[in-house]
């Protein structure tokens with residue numbers, strides 16, 4: 384009987400291992416997805432910041448061209464001054480030149496403002512780029528580890544199933560039936576240790592007489608409170 388009880392204890396351990404592996408199959412892909420999404424949003428933010436700097440640079444280019452044209456226009460207008468015949472025409476062109484200068488100086492102010500913005504945004508972008516690189520490598524490492532774990536679950540599960548079949552083949556059918564029934568009723572936990580007369584399934588005390596009997600390992604016993612299969616475990620031996 385003692386051997387049979389130990390087989391049931393082993394079967395319980397195998398059940399826990401299987402549950403853990405099965406849970407990993409569900410949890411790990413979710414966790415990998417969650418980290419992947421987090422990384423994506425960080426990368427997206429960086430791309431948006433990069434785009435903003437690019438837009439400022441493009442704007443700067445447009446303004447520089449406008450200023451160049453403005454300067455050219457002023458030059459042309461000045462050239463026309465030499466060809467005018469009337470005072471009125473002369474004054475009209477002077478007015479035009481003033482207007483062009485005014486516009487050019489406004490564009491110059493805009494260019495200075497844009498350059499300041501490019502400087503500030505560029506600095507922030509540098510900081511963000513190095514931060515993102517840090518996040519990226521952390522996330523990628525985490526995901527790689529989880530993927531390796533996930534990939535190994537299949538072979539781990541195969542090994543555990545093989546051990547389970549081997550243990551079950553050595554266990555009496557009547558005991559297996561009892562084990563399966565209690566396991567189904569007690570949320571996967573059919574076999575629990577008892578130490579110092581306390582059942583580790585329900586944390587209640589079992590009667591002294593029963594505790595004495597239990598230590599002999601010579602018959603299958605159930606906890607009178609939670610009705611799980613109990614066995615005596617010398618917890619001092621573990622320490």
Ligand SMILES: [Zn+2]
Nearest residue numbers: 582585606609
């Ligand atoms: Zn109990």
